Amino acid sequence: xGAKLSSEENIDLLKRLVxxxxxxxxxxxxxxxxxxxxxxxxxxxxIELRKIKCFETAFIISYGRAFTNSKGRYQNLPLKRIGVxxxxxxxxxxxxxxxxxxxxxxxxxxxxxHVRLDIHKRNTTEFTYHIPHLQFDEGLVFHDFRDRxxxxxxxxxxxxxxxTNINEFAQKNPGIxxxxxxxxx
Numbered sequence: 001x002g003a004k005l006s007s008e009e010n011i012d013l014l015k016r017l018v019x020x021x022x023x024x025x026x027x028x029x030x031x032x033x034x035x036x037x038x039x040x041x042x043x044x045x046x047i048e049l050r051k052i053k054c055f056e057t058a059f060i061i062s063y064g065r066a067f068t069n070s071k072g073r074y075q076n077l078p079l080k081r082i083g084v085x086x087x088x089x090x091x092x093x094x095x096x097x098x099x100x101x102x103x104x105x106x107x108x109x110x111x112x113x114h115v116r117l118d119i120h121k122r123n124t125t126e127f128t129y130h131i132p133h134l135q136f137d138e139g140l141v142f143h144d145f146r147d148r149x150x151x152x153x154x155x156x157x158x159x160x161x162x163x164t165n166i167n168e169f170a171q172k173n174p175g176i177x178x179x180x181x182x183x184x185x
Contacts, residue, residue, distance in 0.1 A: 020066035030059035064101030
């Protein structure tokens with residue numbers, strides 16, 4: 001874990017690493033499920049696409065949680081702090097996922113929304129009424145097989161560095177145990 005930190009700082013960093021590991025394992029599972037479900041030559045119904053889109057959403061949200069602000073001393077996962085050096089392609093993929101998380105998946109950014117509302121007029125013999133017809137983009141962002149593989153490799157690389165740091169901490173602090181659980185409201 002590199003530079004000398006106080007015991008409290010070490011525990012705070014360890015908490016962030018453990019939480020990030022859980023998030024990235026979920027992201028890896030979700031993109032693996034997405035990869036298993038998608039056949040680029042298949043035609044899917046809207047319902048099938050929505051199911052598949054759930055995996056993509058879980059992947060992007062879970063991945064992004066490790067790199068966005070949260071409560072605690074280490075508000076996001078410091079890649080440099082754990083020794084991760086990303087290639088140019090990995091940096092592009094990382095930034096792409098984070099941007100998608102921030103602008104499309106975790107927030108509804110009007111500049112990136114792909115939705116439509118049409119109002120259809122219907123006349124009957126007794127009255128006229130208007131029917132709203134709502135549509136939204138049903139497509140996948142990670143429809144390309146190579147993109148999914150690159151994302152999976154990126155996640156595995158970061159998980160490797162997380163585990164390396166956690167292992168280093170364990171070797172230096174064999175008596176420490178960490179258990180985090182949700183705070184009851």
